[in-house]
Amino acid sequence: MHAKLFIIEFDDFIRIVVSSANLTDFDWSFFKQCIWIQDFPKKENISNNNTNQFENTLVEFWTKLTDGIPGNFLRKYDYSNAKGELIPSIPGYHTNIEKDKYGHLAIKKAIERMNFTKNEILNLKQSPLYYQMSSIGSMNLDWIKELSSSFYLKDCNNFNIVFPSLESVSSSHFGLRCGGMIHLKSKTFETSTFPKHLMTHYSPNQANHLAHSKILLHLENLKNGYIFVGSHNLSQPALGKLQKNGTQLYISNYELGVIFKLNNFNSENNLENNSQEKEVNNENLDKYCKLNLPFKIPTKRMDLKHDSPFILETVQDLLD
Template sequence: MASASRVRLGTLVPLTKDNAGSSNGSVSSIPIFQGPNVVGRDHLVVVDKRISRKHLSLHASTDGSIEVVVEGPNPIIVRSKGQRRKVCAKETAKIAHGDVLELIPGDYFVKYVDMGDEHVPMHLSDLMKGKRYSEEHGAAVKRIRQIMEDEALAKTLQESFAADDAAVSGMPSGQKISSHDSAGSSERNNDRTHSVGPLKDMLPLTFRLMHVQGLPSWTNTSSVTIQDVIQGEVLLAVLSNYMVDIDWLLTACPSLRKVPHVLVLHGQDGASLELMKKLKPANWILHRPPLPISFGTHHSKAMLLVYPQGIRIVVHTANLIHVDWNYKSQGLWMQDFPWKDTVDMNKKTAFENDLVDYLSALKWPEFRVNLPGVGDVNINAAFFRKFDYSNSMVRLIGSVPGYHVGSNIRKWGHMKLRNVLDEIMFNKQFCKSPLIYQFSSLGSLDEKWMSEFACSLSAGKSDDGSQLGIGKPLIVWPTVEDVRCSIEGYAAGSCIPSPQKNVERDFLKKYWSRWKADHVGRC
């Protein structure tokens, strides 16, 4: 073999999975010889296309130092002397005996061991010694403290709005949603007054980040997968989205196959729509909401899940496709609501009106179903008035395409948001708060519209009666480096479409800001 005449200086030793909580694959031991070496996909025991065939090149010197060059499009992590550093494509780093590489951030851990001190197998627990342990432990404590503070603030805000008997998704079993019995009686059926399906860690929060594959476990604290969201005995599901990969969806969430009635509201056309029609189960209904103008497409990402006990409403940021639910930082809001009692059928809330107004604009073809315990019902926008939203913690802001005049101007979009905020009294600390805009596609903006938008987001009064005042607007938009160093590498760029002429408008330069979230591992 060609390597027989080369001097072996050490080995990249795989760290076993039991102590590497986030590792989901394995790597074979990789001998390192004096001079050039290549590490790539061939060294994996499993197939993972995030690892390039020539992922890294390493040049080993007789003094024990090794220069690492990232050859593939995806970054690596170098852990050395208590520091964790991301190294992106074409960048270099030095490693020495005892340093650890994450071939993908959070995955495929290997430790460099020189010939004088080789021993296998090794564990990530080897890292937790002496000064290195104290530094990493300190960083972990800070991360946990930050998470606890954020969640405590969220909980405090929620409790200030919620009634004592609030029915919140994920609440402990003592706080439950009520059901609508088969006779439509106002009496509570004790056998059915349990939660639709609490989240696995039982935290009473309605906003969650979605789980990201390939990251260390601590970065996914309290995150959810699609199976955490769609669970239990779903009688009817309304899934609204732009892109819907039915093949992936049924694989990722097999319980959807058991849902007797599914309505999919989507924005697909052409070949994508034909594929959806071919793959959908027979009991699924597809509907593409009409567009009164020639611009845009249906893009709302939400789920309405009807249960024997009530309804779960989910508003989220991800397309129903694999990469969105696994490789991107996404978020969702969700809350569970019980059926209305008969005596409350005519009571309406602002949240209910928000929801029904928006659903009415989607104009899906009405259909009739039989729901156990409820009977035959027409599934239209008005059906969703059968649930009690009195404990809702949010308002819904719908956006409907078209040209709006008269009272409709303040019914949709940022003008609706302005209306809602105008009714709220804020603490004085919110005066001139910064306005953070984040989105995945950029249209043809101008100064006039940006000014209107800032006014809407700054609406409301402080507790002394004065206007909040307009804060500084900032647009979070990814750079080329951000895309290159993401989990997907350059492929992620396809999800942030925008003509170059829109991005390079001179007046936007003062708004640009970069995403940075090192403290939670989602940078």
């Protein structure tokens, strides 16, 4: 079970927290993490049977996660003002409409419900996508293309895998000893089908700390795009893999994330009309969209003749 979900009940509201951090002092003290928090009030009429996407997903995830413990207590609260959509992953072979509820296919459906215009979709498909994570599983270019279709990316060469290099880990604030939280196996990376050309540098945005966060960021400008955060690393067990000519989605991890349309952030900040002309960088994302990313964008491709992604087993002797 890899999801990180906190449910905290108060007298008159409930707090839902989705995070990338495990419940350990080490995770919260030494690594950059992503955390989403929203409070929801009690329903005025508890007998009201009106539900929404967020509520139904939360209750279903709770029920499956707890092996059948009813989630009725969650239905006492009003989730109609949820700022994003929950994206769960549930282990199993999912078919028919069920497969669209989980993993990368759930992300695809959530993006469809964001009601982008045709021009926004066209431009978004041409724009760079960044996926930052702390663990990379086995993959090939076909699976990246599968993800790209769900993430509304036309050219998978614009898929930037954001991962720390050996140099960035060794020069980080706590050095190589924190590298145990960064996972990429040499056997995985050295396979002929691994998309090495998509690897880009994780460069910390502020303090020189490593990140345990998992962030998917896809945007054309400061108004057009989306962000997905939570527990999903870049792996088939987490995001799912289509099988049987696309009729079945196989997932082997419990995961949970939240996806938002970018203007769910900037609409509250009176983003001026010409903001789409502003450069997409960390400063403007922080100022106009309230997004304080742990890594710098745009990212830089790894030159694998001189750079190497961090692989723990290659430096294990230095830690013994």
